[in-house]
Amino acid sequence: MDETRAVTQPPQFDLDFRDQLEALFRWRRDVRRFRTDPLDPDLIDDLIALAALAPSVGNSQPWRFVKVEDTHRRQAVRANFEECNHSALAQYQGERAQLYARLKLSGFDRAPVQLGVFADTHTQAGNGLGVRTMPEMLCYSVVGAVNALWLAARAHGIGVGWVSILDPVRVKTALDVPDDWTLIAYLCLGYPEEEHLDPELERSGWQRRLDAQQFVLRR
Amino acid sequence: MDETRAVTQPPQFDLDFRDQLEALFRWRRDVRRFRTDPLDPDLIDDLIALAALAPSVGNSQPWRFVKVEDTHRRQAVRANFEECNHSALAQYQGERAQLYARLKLSGFDRAPVQLGVFADTHTQAGNGLGVRTMPEMLCYSVVGAVNALWLAARAHGIGVGWVSILDPVRVKTALDVPDDWTLIAYLCLGYPEEEHLDPELERSGWQRRLDAQQFVLRR
Numbered sequence: 001m002d003e004t005r006a007v008t009q010p011p012q013f014d015l016d017f018r019d020q021l022e023a024l025f026r027w028r029r030d031v032r033r034f035r036t037d038p039l040d041p042d043l044i045d046d047l048i049a050l051a052a053l054a055p056s057v058g059n060s061q062p063w064r065f066v067k068v069e070d071t072h073r074r075q076a077v078r079a080n081f082e083e084c085n086h087s088a089l090a091q092y093q094g095e096r097a098q099l100y101a102r103l104k105l106s107g108f109d110r111a112p113v114q115l116g117v118f119a120d121t122h123t124q125a126g127n128g129l130g131v132r133t134m135p136e137m138l139c140y141s142v143v144g145a146v147n148a149l150w151l152a153a154r155a156h157g158i159g160v161g162w163v164s165i166l167d168p169v170r171v172k173t174a175l176d177v178p179d180d181w182t183l184i185a186y187l188c189l190g191y192p193e194e195e196h197l198d199p200e201l202e203r204s205g206w207q208r209r210l211d212a213q214q215f216v217l218r219r
Numbered sequence: 220m221d222e223t224r225a226v227t228q229p230p231q232f233d234l235d236f237r238d239q240l241e242a243l244f245r246w247r248r249d250v251r252r253f254r255t256d257p258l259d260p261d262l263i264d265d266l267i268a269l270a271a272l273a274p275s276v277g278n279s280q281p282w283r284f285v286k287v288e289d290t291h292r293r294q295a296v297r298a299n300f301e302e303c304n305h306s307a308l309a310q311y312q313g314e315r316a317q318l319y320a321r322l323k324l325s326g327f328d329r330a331p332v333q334l335g336v337f338a339d340t341h342t343q344a345g346n347g348l349g350v351r352t353m354p355e356m357l358c359y360s361v362v363g364a365v366n367a368l369w370l371a372a373r374a375h376g377i378g379v380g381w382v383s384i385l386d387p388v389r390v391k392t393a394l395d396v397p398d399d400w401t402l403i404a405y406l407c408l409g410y411p412e413e414e415h416l417d418p419e420l421e422r423s424g425w426q427r428r429l430d431a432q433q434f435v436l437r438r
Contacts, residue, residue: 008416010246010414011239011242011246012376013239013243013373013374013376017236017374018374018375020230020232020236021240021243021370021371021374022272022371023230024230024232024240025272025273025367025371026272027229028272028274030274045432045435048431048435049431049432050241052431052434053241053244053245053247054244054366055247055249055369055381057383058425058426059418059420059421059425059426059427059428060426061428061429061431063431063434064434064435064436065431065434065435065436066435066436066437066438067435067436067437067438068438069437069438070438073438084351084352087351088347088348088351091351092346096346100348103348105348125426125429126426127311127425127426128307129307129319129322129324129420129425129426130324130383130384131383132303132306132307132310133303133384133385133386133387134383134387134402136358137383139355139359140359140362140403143359143362143363143366144362144365144366147273147274147362147363147366147367148244148366150274151240151370152237152240152241152244154232155240156232156237157231157232162274164276164349164350164352164353164356165349165351165352166352167352168352168353176438177436183353185359195229197227201277201278201345201348202278206277206278206346206348207277207278207279207345207346207348208278209278209280210280210344212267212268212270212271212280212282212284213264213267213268215271215280215282215283215284216264216267216283216284216285216286217283217284217285217286217396218285219285219286219287219288219289219292219335219394219395219396
């Protein structure tokens with residue numbers, strides 16, 4: 001994972017690699033059903049190092065990672081999820097409400113590792129390049145890091161679940177992070193109980209996969 | 220690229236694949252110096268299909284892709300970039316301004332393919348799941364698709380450059396897309412003139428790579 005291991009000649013990726021990359025994309029999944037087996041702490045650091053290879057606006061590298069280990073902090077985040085999830089359920093009616101109530105939307109119950117991922121929107125790194133007209137690019141850069149971490153984790157057989165049913169301000173308070181940081185993602189990590197090719201929300205009848213071609217315009 | 224080719228047993232990724240995935244992350248780059256050779260249009264559709272395997276909140280799949288082919292529309296976007304870049308330069312003083320002026324910050328001059336990537340923030344898909352407390356998740360889902368497309372492109376030897384020095388509202392107007400859409404990324408694609416392990420902004424002295432471990436807290 002260190003620089004000395006990196007090849008110095010541009011890699012040529014072949015069809016076999018591209019097929020495996022596609023399989024990685026197809027089998028990534030948002031995981032909410034975890035085994036409790038611990039993860040190797042060094043591996044988490046390796047995943048964070050890989051995440052930090054994501055593109056960032058102006059090379060600003062605004063990603064900030066919080067390893068959430070304290071039981072009380074974890075309980076505070078989980079309680080916040082339960083409350084937000086309860087409020088979300090109240091938005092739905094009839095069959096849709098029944099379906100929502102049956103969904104398992106977080107892995108807080110068992111995931112051995114929890115990571116809060118934030119954007120430092122006041123970082124000096126990058127010297128403001130590329131954010132004048134699109135300041136949201138700092139947050140988008142951190143999203144890229146989350147996606148890289150997710151793919152790298154799955155390549156190690158580790159599942160990731162991104163929980164967004166949270167009040168981001170209260171998560172910041174629970175984790176005692178600097179005011180300048182913005183919550184981008186709260187992640188549960190662990191070995192998955194089961195592997196699936198189809199998203200859980202498709203399997204449960206919540207939302208099916210759509211054909212991407214219908215989302216393409218020519219101008 | 221179609222479903223029938225997908226394996227039906229969960230893939231086991233080995234060390235060789237993980238090493239190649241790391242090489243893909245390391246050599247991805249934001250490319251601004253392109254060769255003018257055309258790209259196979261079918262390959263662009265394949266890349267969009269792979270991008271649509273990215274995670275999305277509530278399985279909402281809010282990504283919308285615009286293939287920008289019309290010369291006048293391309294000129295309008297490029298003129299917008301030139302104007303925004305001129306204004307951005309005026310923010311810097313002294314050596315930093317001289318350095319900024321020397322940077323090549325887009326591939327508009329030669330990239331054979333241009334893609335506008337938008338989020339449909341009013342989509343009904345996903346039924347509102349996961350966006351009540353974090354509505355920005357719809358835009359973040361599209362960022363994930365951009366990152367997947369970027370990695371898949373590089374695995375085919377194709378370079379991608381993300382241009383954010385643009386007025387997103389004027390890009391929407393130039394491309395004549397629905398009001399409900401939000402510009403996430405404007406991408407230039409093509410075969411790169413050269414391959415690099417280090418980001419161009421590092422090589423030019425704008426912003427160096429930072430050690431990711433300094434961005435990790437324990438809580």
